[in-house]
Each structure stands twice: as C-alpha cells, then as structure tokens.
Amino acid sequence: MWRRILALVAKELLAVLKDAKSRVVLIGPPLIQLVVFGYAATFDLNHVPFSVLNHDRSAASRELVARFAGSPAFQQMGALDSEHGIPELIDGRDAALVLVIDRRFTRDLALHRPARVQLVVDGRNSNTALLILGYANTIVTDFSRDWMHDHGGQAPPAVLDMRARYNPPLNSQWFIVPGIVALLTQVVTLLVVALTVAREREAGTFDQLLVTPMRLLDILLGKSLPGLLIGVLEATVIVLAAVWWFGVPLRGGLLPLYLGLLFFVISVTGIGLMISSLAVTQQQALLGAFLFMVPSIILSGFATPIANMPAPIQKLTLVNPMRYFLVVLRSVFLEGGTVQSLLPQYWPMALIAALSLLAAGWLFRRRVY
Amino acid sequence: MTTGPAGLTRTTETREQGVAHAARGGAAGRLRGLLRKEFLQIGRDPSSIAIAFLLPAILLLIFGYGVSLDARNVPVALVVEAPNADTAGFTARFAQSPYFRPLPFATIQQADRAMSARLVQGIVWLRADFSRQLQAGGAPIGVIVNGVDANDARIIEGYVQQIWIAWIAARAEEKGLPGPMPISVQLRVWFNPSVSSRDYLVPGLIAIIMTLTGALLTAMVIAREWERGTMEALMVTRVSLREILIAKLVPYFVLGMGGMAGSVAMAVWLFGVPLLGSIVVLAASSSLFLLAALGMGLLISSFARNQFVAGQIAIIATFLPAFILSGFLFDIGSMPVPIQLVTHLIAARYFVAILQTVFLAGDVWRVILPNMAALAIMAVVFLGAARLTARKRLD
Amino acid sequence: MPRESETAPAVLIDRVGKSFAAGGRAVTALDGVSARVERGSVTGLIGPDGAGKTTLMRLTAGLLRLDSGRIEVLGIDVGKEPLEVQASIGYMPQHFGLYEDLTVKENLDLYADLQGVPAADRPARYAELLHMTGLEPFTGRLAGRLSGGMKQKLGLACTLVRAPTLLLLDEPTVGVDPVSRRELWAIIEKLTHAEEMTVLLSTAYLDEAERCGAVLLMHDGRLIGEGAPGEFTGKMAGRSFRVAARGIGRRRLQERLARTPGVLDAIIQGSHVRVVTEQTAPPAADALGPDAAGVEIAAVAPRFEDSFVALLKARVAPVAARAPDLPPQAPAKPAEDVIVVQHLTRRFGAFLAVNDVSFAVRRGEIFGLLGANGAGKSTTFRMLCGLLPASEGTLRVAGFDLRHAAAVARGHIGYMAQKFSLYGDLSVRENLRFFSSAYDLHGQRQRARMAWAFAEFELQAFAEATSKDLPLGYKQRLALACALMHEPDIIFLDEPTSGVDPLARREFWRRINALAESGVTVLVTTHFMEEAEYCDRLVIMAQGIILAEGTSQSIKARFASAERPEPTMEDAFVALIEESVTKARAA
Incomplete structure (x- = not known):
C-alpha cells in the first residue's frame, strides 16, 4: 500500500513541477505577494502632507510647526493665509491635515490660559485620520510638556508611560509579514490540491487511476501529501524571508511554529480536497478555490482585527483555520509563544482538519463514478 | 428567384449583389445580430448574471461587514x-x-x-x-x-x-488651577466626523469588486467562445474584429453598470454610507472605469483562449493588485516610492480616489477630473491594445 | 464587389508550408502541398488525424497565416485579402460554433445577420434549409439539446444561410452516427447539383472517399495522392483477395498471411481474411502452413482503403517487420463466461442512458460494443469498469462487481481510456513506472515489465520524451503498454483506435489478436463499424438498448438481400436503426 501511495505522490509532484501552468501558480503569486504585501501593506504613516494656517507668527508657534515638520510622519506642503484656503486643500487631497494656530496662541501660553490649536483632518480614510490624530496629539503633548518645563510651569500631575510589548517600534511590517506565511501557504496548498483531481478528470486519467488496485484512501493520501509537502516547503521559504530579509524577530521555537503549520496545511488540504471532489472542471475548481479563499483571508484577521467585526461574523470566523494559524504565527514570531500557550489554537485547527478530511473522503466516495 | 433542378430555390441576389449589399448595409445588421445574440445568451446563461450581480453583492457583504478598523470595546x-x-x-x-x-x-x-x-x-x-x-x-x-x-x-x-x-x-x-496642559487641541474631522471605517472602506470596496467582475466577465466570455469553437465560425464570416469587440463590450458594459448600481444602492441603504456627490459624476466615472476594466478583460482574453487560464489571470492580475495597491485599505502615500509608481498602473487606484471623494466629500472637481482623465487614458490604452492584439486569425 | 474570376479553379494551393511551435519545437503541419479544387466538384481531403487537413482548411479560409507558398480561392489570394475570400465562402469548422444556449431559429438568425442576408429572403431560405436538414420540427429547441447529428446539420444550415460559392467542411461527419452521416452526404450531394456549389471537405473516414468527385490524400503534412477515387481503386485492381481456411483460427490465418512475402495487407473480415498483394497475383497458399486445410482464395473488388494502405506502406519503412509472435494456442478451456451483464439499466435524471441491457463475454474472446456517440456504450463500459454505479441490474467481471470489489480484483483487469489518457507532462518512462507501481509491481518484476514494454512497443527512442508531445500512434502504444504492465486477464479498451492512421490501427489490432490468442479477454468499444470485423462477437447499441448481438457475419447476414448480397457492417447498422424505428412506430 505504501508503495502505491509513494508512487502516486512522486507522480503528483512530477506533474505539478513539470506543468508550466502550475509552476507559475507556485512561484508567481508567492513572489509577487511577498514583495507587494511586505512593502505595500503597511499601516504606518510616512510623509503625510500637512499645511499650516498660523495666525500667531511668534517664536512659540513656529517651534510647534517645526516639530510637526520635523516628524517623519508628516511633510509640510506650504502654508495658508486664511481659512478660505482649507477646503480646497483638503478636498483636493493636497493635505490630509491642516494645523490652525490661534491668533492669541503665545499670549494665552504666557497667561497660562489654554492656547488653542485646531487640527483639521481629512476623514475620508478613517484609519489614516485616526493615526494622524494620534501622531499629532503626541507632538502637541510633547511640546506642552517641554514648554512647561522651560517656562517654570507646573508639571502635569501624572504622565503616561507608554510601552508596546512584543513590538516596541510598533512596526506594522512585523505584523503583516508573519501573516503572509499563512496567506501564501493557503493559496498555494489550496490551488495544488483543489486542481489536481479536476485536472485528472479533464484529462481522463482519473478513471485510469480508479480502475487500478488503488483504494480511495490511497488516492486521497496520494493527492494530499504533495499539497502538504509543497505547503510546508513554501511556508519555510517565507519564514526564512521574513527573518532574513524583512528582519522580523523570531522569538519562539520552531516546534510550535511547525506544529501549527502542520495542522493548518492539513485542514487546508482537506478543504482543497472537498473543492476538488465537487468540481468537474479545473475552472470550477479555480472558482471554488477563489470563493473560499477571499472570505477566508478577509475574515482571518490578516489585515483587520477580528475583534472589530460584528458578533455574528466573529462567530463565522471560528471555522476558518487561517484565523488560528495567524495567531500561532504572530505569537511564535513576536511573543515567543510555546506549544502549551498555543494549545487553544491547535485543537480547533486539528478539529477542522479532521472534519474536512472526513467530509472530503465522503464527498470523494459519493462523487466517484 | 430561380428554381434549382432539385426543387431548391435560391436567390440570384446572393452571389453578385449579395457581396455588395453586405459591404454597404451589412455592418449595422451584423452588429445588431451579434448584440441580439449576446443579450439572448446572457438571458439564458445564469453564470454571467451571477458574476455581474451576485458576486459583487456577496463580496460587498463579506467585506462590508468583515473589514473594519474601528476598535470598540x-x-x-x-x-x-x-x-x-x-x-x-x-x-x-x-x-x-x-x-x-x-x-x-x-x-x-x-x-x-x-x-x-x-x-x-x-x-x-x-x-x-x-x-x-x-x-x-x-x-x-x-x-x-x-x-x-x-x-x-x-x-x-x-x-x-x-x-x-x-x-x-x-x-x-x-481645583480651579490653570490647565496643566498649556495647549488645548480642537479636532475637526472632515467628511467622516464619526471616523467610521465602514464609510471609507465601502466606496473603495466597490472599486475593487468592479475591477474583478469587469475583467472576469469579459475575459471568461470571450475565452468561452474560443473554447466552444464559436469564435472560429464567427471569424470566417464577414464580421470585422471591431464589430466582435463592440458586440462584447456593449452587453457587459450594461451588465457591469447594473452591478455597479446595485453596489451603490447597497452602500447607501444597507451600509448607510452618505452619498454627497452627484449621481451623474458617479455614473460618468463608473463608465470610464468599466471601459478600462472591460478593456483589460478583452486583452486578457485575447492572450488566454481558454476559460481556465483567463479566470486565473483575471484573478491574479486584477484582484490582488487592486486590493493592496489601490489605496483602498493601505495608504499609498506611505508606501515606498517604487511601489507608489507601480500603483499608477492600477485602474482601481483612480476609481477608489473618485469614489471616496464622491461619496464622502461631494463633487470635488480637483480630485475627480485628473482621476477621470487617468481612467480615460487607461480605457483607451486597454481597448486599443485589445483591438491591436486581437487577430482575425487563429495563429 | 465580387472580384472572383469565373474561370479560375475554386481553390489553387501552391507549395504551401506551415509549421507550429509546440512545446518549444517547431512541428511541421504542412510541407510543400500543392493541389487544386475544380469548380462544381465535391473534393475530399482525406487522411488520418494529424495529417494536416484542418490546417489546410484553416489556411484556405484565411484563418491562419501561410509560412510559404500561396493559396488562391476563386482567383483571390487568401494571404493578401482574407476578408474578400471570407465574403464568398462558407466554412464549417470541425466543432462548429453553434451557440448552444440559442435556439435553432436564433442561430440561423445570427448567421443570417452576419452574412447580410436581406430580411425578405430569409423565410424562403430558412424553409429550404430546415426542410433539407429535417430540422423543421425543432426550430424552437436550444441547439445544445440537439443530438450530435442534428447539431452537425444545423451547423451546415447556418453555413448555408447565404449560398456560398465555395463550401469548406472540416470533418463534418466525425462523431456522427451512420444514419446521420448518410443524411449529411445526401445534403452535400444535393447542394452541388442544385446550387452549383463547390465543396471541399475533410474526413478521416476512408470509405467516404468513394463518395467524392476527387480526392486529395494526405499523410504527415504531405499530399501523397490525388485524383478521382476510381483512379485510386483502379490501380489496385486484381490485387484484393478473400482467403478462408479451415483448421486454423482466423486470427492465426491473418497472422500467417501478413507474414507471407508479397502480401501488403491482411485484415480479418468476418470469418475470412482480406488480403491485398503487392502484385496482381493471389497470395501463395502453401505459405499458410501444414495445419491449414481447405484454403479458399477468391478475388474481391478493391476498396479505397487498400490503395491508401498501399501508398502509405510505400512511404513508410516496414517498421512492423517484427510483429508480435502469436503465442502457442492456449489450451482450450471450457467456454466460461467471465463478464456477465444482466438487465443493466442506468438513468441520469429522467434520461435512460442504458436500458435493460444483458450480454455475456467468454474467456479469451474479443467482444465489441458498437454504436454511435450517445448510444450508451460508454455508459455500459464505465459501469463494467466500476466507474459508475448501475441504477438497476447486475454485472459481474471475473466474478466481481468491480464497483465494490476489493483492490485485488481490480489487479486482474487492464483499462485503456478514451483518447489515450496518460499523464501528459510526464515522460514515457515516468508513465510506465507510475502505472506499474499503481498495479503493485516493484523491484525486479517492475524492471522486467518496463523493459518488456520498451521492447514490445518500440518505445526506447521516446523513453524520456514528454508523453503529450508523442505522435498519436505512439501515445496509443504507450496507453496500451500502461494497461498491460500487470498482465491482466481482462482488458477494457475504450475507443482505442479513434484518430490513428490505418497502419497504426492494423498494428494495434495485431497486438490485441495476440492477446486474445493467449487467453486474455478483450472488451472493446468503437464507433468504427468496420472494426466489428475484428471482434469474435459484438453487440450493437443505439439509444441505450441492444439492437443486435452475435458475430459480425450473423448480423450482416440478416440484412443480405438480392441487391445487396454482401452488406457492410454500416449497411447492417443503418438497417437495424430503420428496423427499430419502424418497430417503435408500430408499438
């Protein structure tokens, strides 16, 4: 029996590697996505254009503006003379932030009265708007503290001592890149597994296979092992790229990482086999894979937190294996997660893997005729 | 009319005047025939209707509810x-x-x-x-x-x-003390005072989804004609390539606009996104965008002559780039410069900018006009390239 | 305006060359072909798959660019003015582009619009075409719901909405049942008479050559003969014989005749063997061996296929010199039934694909399932192999129902799928290794069997070649080799010879004969009526039921009449269909 399965695995691997089309699927998207996601998918702000309407024109207000201009997050795009210029700037997206400094800014500061600064933000991109506000607040707060210190004012009774655990520079690449491991492993494994049976059906070789002494279990195993192998290999390459190229710290051990990977790839394989046994043509398989892939990526917490979703949708994510694997990846990379701490992530994946494989086997048996 | 020896009548017009007739008045008739065929097919084949209406609706639902950056509780x-x-x-x-x-x-x-x-x-x-x-x-x-x-x-x-x-x-x-913080910051968030991420994500999503459906529609339907051999039969008639392309473009443009209208309706009534701009601007920019997206689909289909490859290219070449590089989720200005340059090649980038503005800010011509111009250029380039690469030949 | 010259030949092909890039290397499809098609004729472009027929058709229609040479259609250079040519020809591609989701009428409307047929002329023209094709009752039916033969006829009608001067038909009869085939030919013959149309049609059926006014014979991208069909058969006069002998089986007789010097071709036909000799002399009877008694040799009329085989053999080096030796006759075992089918029925929804079919196959027999596409033979075949569950009835293969049988049972059967399904991206060696492993061969035995396959099927030269790039004949050999790696007792062959040239087909059947002689049971499906002759017994199926069962002679004998003393298998088939239609009417 093992000889038969090994022969099938060897044949599958040969077929995948010798077919130009599937080679493209295996190499093209992963490479492009790694580069594009790694660099383009960032929530960090750089060079946000801002403008200034300074009614005050004193040393203090110039100092405040200089702090904005000096921050890497902002880039000054000229200055305004009157309120009338603001709508045009913001509407036309020439500035995402306008800093309006009140006429009595210096005087109020000297009198210890609240000196007024207005921040006008473009809210079209709400996330950017929130981040801009956060950055601007920090700059203004730092300025206030320094000013009080220099001018003998009273220090605030309490100060925030903020620290970020696991990712002190709050670099969103550290968040996105480990996620890519899950994303690409899923895409590649799913395409390899989902298309194999359909390809054989189209070529007519599937019948050929069914009349050999191979049993369904042999065929199922022979079909899933190559996907497993390729998925694990692909994940390894991306993990290496994450560590050596993107410089993401790998704080945990390889055991918890690969244990999670194994459960994840098996469950994706099971889902791929389900799609495979339902699809008659490669096109249907492709469409099926796509229809599974898009929601599973969106609802995995890859780019946006699951906690932000409405409650019924959060429940839906519980059946998504990628959801758990993302936690494993980020935990092992950044938090130094251990097998024990990740047990709550392993068992749902194991359950999904078992159920999807069983369902695939059942569908397979039903569809084989 | 003459009667042939075996009782078959045939029109004498066919051979001599027929050619001339067809050359003169035939183009309109041919186009009419092709268009009627396309609409009949759409009416009978649920798959293109599903791609045009169902796919956007489902994707919009998943994304609209699933993608949120608002941290609450x-x-x-x-x-x-x-x-x-x-x-x-x-x-x-x-x-x-x-x-x-x-x-x-x-x-x-x-x-x-x-x-x-x-x-x-x-x-x-x-x-x-x-x-x-x-x-x-x-x-x-x-x-x-x-x-x-x-x-x-x-x-x-x-x-x-x-x-x-x-x-x-x-x-x-x-305590009646002067404020320990000397500066009071007053916030004014324009266009989206509640800073709700859904209001900004949903218009962008429409652009992403229409990119996918537009390319998928045309790429798959033309590939289907190749696969079923109907293209070979069409090509040997007097139909010109321009006529075939126009006949493909018109129905799927209509379908695409229908899908677009459905998406906008969902955005406004289901997700409660305000629509401050005018419908006319929305319709005009959607038309330009659809022309670009359909043009891209036509281009894909002239390379890929089977539905499988066409579908694969359409998904890889349109969906992912539009998702990541259009500025719908990730701020383009914050990307590294080389990647920023690449985003200029993505039609969705311009459409995202237009949609976010038309929905949340209104008809701001300074944003809309340059982006519409870019879309117009892309439409011309894609359609032109599709016309040039398509050959009335099989090799 | 029509610039076609009235005097020029309909088609003038002058030293045309065309090659394609396939898998990184150039494949020559046409190599210096020159020919002409006269006006008002029906010219047949005849040759096996891959001979270059479709390429030549497409070049003539202006759908491909010429590499070299030129083609003139009605005096117009196709390379320069393809649109001009397309305006005056009708072209029906191999898989005609019917829109399956449009109705018959809508398909006609579309092509009438595209061809610029004035609205006023349409009703009369439609009426003629629908009458001619017998599609009148079906104008509102979706084209996708028509049978294969009706689809071909509709395709022809669409091509003819505006009567073209030249009609190009690419394999119009492929996959069509014999009845529809005859109807299509009747339409074509009518057209040339009534509408002064020139018809150029391609076909892989050699018997259709005899219906053409002129024949262009193609092989491997070259024109190997042209002229009236009578000229071809005329050359063969006095070289065709019928040999019968007692004492040795017909397969052994055929094998010995094939080895006799001076014999060009020997094929089994019913109980006797049909022989074509190199000279106008009968084969030497003494070469048949001492155990052959009562040898009868009679002259028969030459057929077109005889001349094709003669022409091919003259070109191709005699590769088949080492024919597989027939094994010593297997000891006569009791004629035990190894395949038993009883009241087998299969439904797809409301559609009865196989309706109450029963038959039995004995050990060592070659048993044929004959029928047109859609007759239910493939469905029956798939149920026998365990690929499809039966709705009702029982079936036993070597005592097992393969659908539920243990893997071991499946180790006793071999299966060769339609279109030689192999792993196209794998090399010949990898395919052989995989299939032998799938049948549990390993180690010494696996190496021995692979060596056997390479030698027996002459595949050494292609061992490392990617199998999808193999010539069709070699693909067929490889597929058979894969099915035989584990020396099965029963072998299932699904349309094993479709598309291969007559020589490859002969070689294939020689191997199958050898297998049967060694006691292997062979079950074969085919839609080539003449292949029935190779079968010991056969059933003919149509619309899910068995129309006739028996030996080919017994079936043919039923339809022998005064005017047709020796009906062909196809004659018998058409008569059977007519008989069943009359019966259905009466019921």
Missing part, C-alpha cells in the same frame, strides 16, 4: 494597586469610554498573564504610590499595549492619550 486590564478617589477618577473614564472594556486585575503579574493569553489588549497600571506622586506631579501611569498588531496598538494608544488629557484637564478645573 477593547478589553484592557486595569491594575490599581491602591484604589482610592484619585485612581477612581481616572479609571471611571475607561468604564465610560465606548472604546474600552476595562477588566480589573489585582496585580501586574496577573494582568501580564491575561495579555499573554490574549484576554486583554493592553494594561493600564497605577502603582501603589500613585496618589503620593500625584501631589508631587509627574506620577507615572504605566500603559502597556500588545504591539503585535501595530495598527491596533497605535489606535489604542491614541484613545488612552485622549482619556488622559481629558482627565488632567478636568482635574485642574475642579
């Missing part, structure tokens, strides 16, 4: 080592905030474990000597956030900062 651990009136004044603000769901912990170690177990996203730590230090000024408030999701962490930090500023201002006022 974030669980945070409150560690107050010596509770008293001072600390209560501070912690009460967390309980009132819509952004936080505070959970009390006795010791920092317990809170730490809770964060490791992902039960809380952050810790606010008031040490035992908080009240004493408060009198001296500069009492430290420990804030530890889980930085794994950097974006989420930063937003949480921003919320904590707001609570802190409000708290010290209120304290100063209570």
